[in-house]
Amino acid sequence: MLPLKIESLAVSFPGLATPVLAIDNLAIAAGSRIALTGGSGSGKSTLINIIAGLERIRTGRVVWGEQNLADLSEGRRDRWRAANIGLVMQDFHLFPGLSALDNILLPARLSRVASADVIKRAHMLLDTVGLKRPEQHVETMSRGEMQRVAIARAILRRPGVIIADEPTASLDLESGAAVGDLLLSVASYAGSTLIIATHDQRLVERLDRRLLLKGGRITGDTDHKEIAA
């Protein structure tokens, strides 16, 4: 469970006169559940990349707990992300040819932290996300099942933060709802801070707070009561 504080963040790309993302001040409480919304090109993905430590921060501060990501080298950022962030992407990014269990364990194995306890937890998580066949190859699964595997992978190392980028966008309504339920329940169970970039209004309504992005700036910040209203 980690709080986030962003100060004077600006992300610019060469050739563009104005920053694609500019946030003067943003605070997210530890354990809160945030929806990031906004149209295409609003800066949602850029913000996801920045807070997940996927992009280098050149201007401003992005502080998770006590750690300012701007101070970390690329290698250290990778290590920090592996230990603290659980990522769930729209396209799952599972690896064909590997089983569900192997997909869940792959990042941990590559980081040489796949201990017996971690492997045991992977089996348990498969059960948690409702998958009964750990050895089933992911290319033989439905899209909903694939996203469940991706969620299990994201929470394997008990991250303090779960970040999901359009997790339901490529799923049918039923699967999308189930994945939404799953994300909320695992985040709640682990006490992780949950940030979801989504267009899925039903999912947004179930989150505590909504940040609306437009032109790279936060133009709306509403809490659950206001969303419900």
Place this chain on the structure above:
Amino acid sequence: MIGFILADLRRLWLGGAVVILLVALATALGVAVTLQERSLRLGSARAADKFDLVIGAAGSETQLILSSIFLQPAPLPLVDGAVLSKLAADPRVAWAAPVGFGDSFAGYPIVGTTTSLVSSTTSGFTEGKMFALEGEALLGAAVNLPLGAEIKPMHGTAETGGNTHASPAYKVVGKLQPTGTPWDRAILVPIQAVWHVHGLGEEHGHHDEGEHHEGEAGQAEPVAQISASQGRKYALALGAASSRHVEEEHHGSVDPDAPIVETFGAGTPGLPAILVKPKTIADAYRLRQEYRTGSTLGVFPGEVLTGLYATLGDAKMVLSAVAAGSQGLVAAALVLVTVIHVGQRRRQIGALRAFGAPRGSVFLIVWLELFVLVALGVGIGFLLGLGAAHIGSQVFTAKSGVILPVGFTREDLRLALILLGFAAVLAAVPALLAYRQSPATALRA
């Protein structure tokens, strides 16, 4: 990590197989050239090993060695028989043996020689015994004839239009153990019989031949200069080209029951070559020097082979350059393909890092995948090259009798290590691209 790499290679097995095949073929080409050239050197050197010094008439050194040691059918000028008498009496000579050839049977060359040469250059008999009579013959290990078989000599070879002598057949009395030399394909008969078949020498080794050798002492003109009256002398070393001419003058006969005589007096007929075993190395050099003047030519087989190896080396250099060129092209193609491949897999590689794989692991995965493929290709290429060299050697051995020893040496191990080192560097190119790739950019791609 290994599981991920294996799963990846299983998924992309066709592309992987093509990479392995390309590398294997390019490697095999270079390895086969190296192994074949080396085996040719070793095999020919071993074939000539037992023959320290060859003395023939003045002419081509190379042809003298090719004909006397490698039994290549070709006309040779004859050295005077008196040279053999002189050498046999020389205290510096352990043994000196004449060789007479030109006849064949069933594709096998018939070589006339002496018991001392047979005893000194072979390791004994697999069956039978040494020839003792003029009508007896020995078989080299690779001659596919049984003991007791009858051999009717043909002048020259069947392929070149040779004709069979009218004289009685030889009877096979022994089969020699393999020597790994062209002599394994030879039928050995007493030199005395060869002379008599061609109407030369003393009758049954005792009677003065008289007219056959009058005026021949000290002569060893090239074949083309031999006069008609000396035509029979020519027969001993002749290919088929002049066989008809020779047959016209054949009137010799063999007495199969006559004992062989191996003391060579003044009446000894001309010879294509005399194989000499000097007692010491110093003697060898002195004899070579003495017999390199005027009408005779003393040659160390090794020096002729050295010259041939230089030519062989040039050919190897050209072939190696071709092989290296093909390997370079394959390497360039592989770099191109893998760089494109990494580009196409940017999302997957980016995802690995995004989900927590360290950059080092990403580098290692891409590097190992390509390195494993290339290393497999190199390994298979070495085996293919070895197989090709073995097949080439077997074909050569079947034709020439020279056993070509094909095998790897430390030099090949060094080549393998160089190729693997090169593969390691080659695989690092796409691995470095993957290492430097930003995960965010890759995920967006």
